[in-house]
Amino acid sequence: MAQVSLRKVVKRYESIQVVHGIDLDIADSEFVVLVGPSGCGKSTTLRMIAGLEEISDGEISVDGDVVNDVPPKDRDMAMVFQNYALYPHMTVYENMSFGLRLKKFPKEEIKRRVAEAARILDIEDLLERKPRQLSGGQRQRVAMGRAIVRNPKVFLFDEPLSNLDAKLRVQMRTEIKRVHQKVKTTTVYVTHDQVEAMTLADRVVVMNKGIIEQIGAPNFLYHSPATRFVAGFIGSPAMNFIPCKLEAAGDGLTMRLDKVSFAIPAERVARYKAFAGKDLTFGIRPEHLTDAHPNGTKNVAQFDAAIEVVEPMGHETMVFFTVNGAEVCARVDPNSGAKTGSPLKMAIQLDHMHLIDNSSGKVL
Amino acid sequence: MTATTAETYEAKRGSATRPRYGSMSRDRQWALRWSYFFLVLFAIFFLTPPIYMIITSLKSSAEISAATSPWWVYHPTLSNYKELLGSSQYLIYFRNSAMVSICVVTVTMLISIPAAFALARMRFWGSTALATGVFLTYLVPDSLLFIPLFKMFAVFNEWTGIQLLNKWYCLLLVYPTLTVPFCTWILIGYFASIPKELDEAALMDGANYRQILLRVFIPVALPGLIAATIFAFTVSWAQFLYPLALTTSADQLVLPVGIITSLIKGDVFNWGQIMTGALLGALPPLVIYAFLMDYYIAGLTAGATKG
Numbered sequence: 001m002a003q004v005s006l007r008k009v010v011k012r013y014e015s016i017q018v019v020h021g022i023d024l025d026i027a028d029s030e031f032v033v034l035v036g037p038s039g040c041g042k043s044t045t046l047r048m049i050a051g052l053e054e055i056s057d058g059e060i061s062v063d064g065d066v067v068n069d070v071p072p073k074d075r076d077m078a079m080v081f082q083n084y085a086l087y088p089h090m091t092v093y094e095n096m097s098f099g100l101r102l103k104k105f106p107k108e109e110i111k112r113r114v115a116e117a118a119r120i121l122d123i124e125d126l127l128e129r130k131p132r133q134l135s136g137g138q139r140q141r142v143a144m145g146r147a148i149v150r151n152p153k154v155f156l157f158d159e160p161l162s163n164l165d166a167k168l169r170v171q172m173r174t175e176i177k178r179v180h181q182k183v184k185t186t187t188v189y190v191t192h193d194q195v196e197a198m199t200l201a202d203r204v205v206v207m208n209k210g211i212i213e214q215i216g217a218p219n220f221l222y223h224s225p226a227t228r229f230v231a232g233f234i235g236s237p238a239m240n241f242i243p244c245k246l247e248a249a250g251d252g253l254t255m256r257l258d259k260v261s262f263a264i265p266a267e268r269v270a271r272y273k274a275f276a277g278k279d280l281t282f283g284i285r286p287e288h289l290t291d292a293h294p295n296g297t298k299n300v301a302q303f304d305a306a307i308e309v310v311e312p313m314g315h316e317t318m319v320f321f322t323v324n325g326a327e328v329c330a331r332v333d334p335n336s337g338a339k340t341g342s343p344l345k346m347a348i349q350l351d352h353m354h355l356i357d358n359s360s361g362k363v364l
Numbered sequence: 365m366t367a368t369t370a371e372t373y374e375a376k377r378g379s380a381t382r383p384r385y386g387s388m389s390r391d392r393q394w395a396l397r398w399s400y401f402f403l404v405l406f407a408i409f410f411l412t413p414p415i416y417m418i419i420t421s422l423k424s425s426a427e428i429s430a431a432t433s434p435w436w437v438y439h440p441t442l443s444n445y446k447e448l449l450g451s452s453q454y455l456i457y458f459r460n461s462a463m464v465s466i467c468v469v470t471v472t473m474l475i476s477i478p479a480a481f482a483l484a485r486m487r488f489w490g491s492t493a494l495a496t497g498v499f500l501t502y503l504v505p506d507s508l509l510f511i512p513l514f515k516m517f518a519v520f521n522e523w524t525g526i527q528l529l530n531k532w533y534c535l536l537l538v539y540p541t542l543t544v545p546f547c548t549w550i551l552i553g554y555f556a557s558i559p560k561e562l563d564e565a566a567l568m569d570g571a572n573y574r575q576i577l578l579r580v581f582i583p584v585a586l587p588g589l590i591a592a593t594i595f596a597f598t599v600s601w602a603q604f605l606y607p608l609a610l611t612t613s614a615d616q617l618v619l620p621v622g623i624i625t626s627l628i629k630g631d632v633f634n635w636g637q638i639m640t641g642a643l644l645g646a647l648p649p650l651v652i653y654a655f656l657m658d659y660y661i662a663g664l665t666a667g668a669t670k671g
Binding site: 050051052071072073077078079081082083085086087088089098099102103146150156 | 562566568569571579583584586
């Protein structure tokens with residue numbers, strides 16, 4: 001187990017810079033997920049931590065020791081790859097014990113560790129099989145087993161579930177979380193799937209275009225995104241973004257969306273006061289945009305929406321309509337009577353609203 | 365009435381759909397016919413010489429020169445085989461060929477495997493140019509090279525007093541100029557098809573490059589290595605021009621040159637023994653092919669595509 005620190009880490013491929021000086025501190029036993037769209041530099045960052053990519057600038061340290069020039073084999077980290085990367089000519093036992101055999105561990109110790117890892121991952125029956133005789137999920141377990149037996153300082157996962165089908169992915173996600181709770185090894189996990197990031201991480205690092213947009217606990221990122229990118233990336237279905245104009249109204253503020261306007265809750269007025277008169281973007285998650293109930297609570301604004309598409313999901317119904325030129329998704333009660341082409345009274349829970357500065361992309 | 369209508373409908377439907385399936389199977393039939401036609405043609409083309417050799421090797425000299433059908437043996441005899449295998453000369457040629465081929469295969473593999481690994485995996489300045497350069501050297505024909513090589517050995521002798529010309533082991537220095545570039549090229553393709561994550565996984569597991577090569581690449585690329593081995597062996601075994609130019613003493617000759625020089629005396633061709641010698645000489649590569657055929661085919665195709 002170890003602490004990992006990244007200080008102003010830069011990665012350049014000739015003239016193209018893909019990681020722009022990132023800073024990150026990962027605590028002992030922490031499960032950190034790097035998430036972002038493809039090409040955001042998350043895998044490159046992970047590979048720099050592993051030592052598989054050289055660092056162009058900056059510093060990576062493990063337990064306070066700078067490891068910039070330490071080769072991967074001496075970093076005491078284990079990595080699980082997207083395509084499993086099992087040695088095809090070796091049995092599962094040989095695959096899992098390869099690292100220990102290279103380090104000349106006693107045979108009994110190797111046996112004990114492989115058996116223990118196989119027990120944790122429930123692959124005891126597969127030890128004599130070759131990788132080609134295993135299913136995708138089993139292969140991924142073996143790849144994890146190979147990492148566990150080494151008892152490394154840090155686990156690195158590079159999109160380990162991307163090659164699995166949806167059901168198995170959910171299953172393996174739980175498995176990974178369970179394994180981490182048992183072994184408590186510091187873990188850095190890369191994924192482009194924000195659901196994986198939210199469910200697994202102690203802290204999520206959202207990356208975009210080679211920079212870190214925001215670091216925080218999953219719930220914090222969900223409820224208090226720092227930028228429009230994070231607000232849009234975390235959460236499914238994504239947050240709605242609607243162009244709006246903030247107007248002063250006496251001591252308070254109103255927000256104008258096309259034809260309708262709402263009063264900004266009094267407790268938020270001070271925060272937004274400086275932006276009165278500006279064109280901003282109004283952000284609201286679909287679950288905070290619901291069908292209106294007669295006994296509406298505080299800070300709820302109501303308006304009529306012309307429903308364009310209805311998607312029943314069973315426990316809820318998604319409806320789509322247009323506000324101020326932006327397509328908006330809302331979650332309504334299955335019994336709300338939402339019908340395509342007919343109007344529905346909608347309610348916005350303004351306690352959960354976000355206002356975004358169009359020029360900087362920052363959430364105000 | 366209804367039944368008739370249904371039958372008519374069925375008949376119409378049948379006649380409308382059948383030609384489609386029919387034309388597909390007809391296409392396939394024609395494709396198969398053409399395939400067999402060309403396969404038979406090539407089989408005849410390539411098998412005629414060895415069959416002719418077998419027939420001739422079973423004939424006495426008198427029968428060969430007699431005006432009988434060259435495609436039939438009237439008085440089969442094993443005398444050619446007995447004489448050849450009883451002559452110490454032929455066995456020396458065979459031994460020289462075996463020594464040269466085994467040593468060349470070993471030398472080639474010892475150079476080609478690390479070279480291909482380095483060129484395929486360890487990116488360094490000029491590695492791409494070097495990989496192309498390796499292959500280009502293979503394109504220089506041996507008929508252009510044997511004179512400078514002869515001269516080099518002569519100069520080497522002048523400078524050091526070590527005589528390499530007219531020694532079978534000088535071929536150990538010459539043949540790798542043919543085998544190393546091609547085998548390296550085959551192996552580069554093969555090694556490149558091994559997923560990069562596999563060596564990265566081994567690196568993370570604590571392996572160094574030597575261990576990655578020995579414990580991951582060589583076992584995974586075994587079919588490719590066998591393909592390269594067969595190629596190196598065949599080239600060494602069948603090489604004619606270099607041994608003809610560089611060796612002359614009877615005890616230093618290899619099989620292809622030995623057969624020609626000892627069994628053709630002036631304008632007298634001992635056809636029966638020439639054919640027998642050539643047939644027996646073709647046996648070792650044939651045996652190796654037969655055993656490793658599956659690996660050889662897999663080796664040649666597996667490097668071409670990913671996966």
